[in-house]
Amino acid sequence: AQSVTQLGSHVSVSEGALVLLRCNYSSSVPPYLFWYVQYPNQGLQLLLKYTSAATLVKGINGFEAEFKKSETSFHLTKPSAHMSDAAEYFCAVAYNQGGKLGGKLIFGQGTELSVKP
């Protein structure tokens, strides 16, 4: 079975500060890992994905995440927060079936990011 844990339901940073959103996963097989973002009153937008290629993955809006198998982690970072980054962020895992995504995504509980001026 697969599961995802996001540490911290709310994270607050100052504009220009480092953003670090934590995600740990559990999977008995090599996983696909994702970060999605949901801005207020909008749908889910894919930020970035890990699909067993490079362990450091770069996404949109300056975000990146590093897959660490030994730590079963896939933390999301951004060097300098912008006010526009305020949103809810979701980590998700799915099965990697021979290089193809297998079926459903399992989501974490979400982390609400606030950015203070």
Added chain:
Amino acid sequence: EAGVTQFPSHSVIEKGQTVTLRCDPISGHDNLYWYRRVMGKEIKFLLHFVKESKQDESGMPNNRFLAERTGGTYSTLKVQPAELEDSGVYFCASSQEGRIPHFGPGTRLLVL
């Protein structure tokens, strides 16, 4: 290409009433998924269609929920009768085989 669309965007109904949510996937996407997020909880998988067939419906909470995908195109999710705990955001997603799903904007359901 047009994205995944969902209708309605918002719905407010009373307990005991029926509501039908619709999802139009991206053209050519055989896989269609329904997810739900109730207040403050994680986004949970409900079910997965491949064309018109239910591939996995392990996340459907109870028999008040009925999903259909006639003809393998759009899908509907009916809740009958609705209960207070059904309130939340219902997301639809679609994908080609083995590819990453694209999510729709969601339908925000409030049951009073």
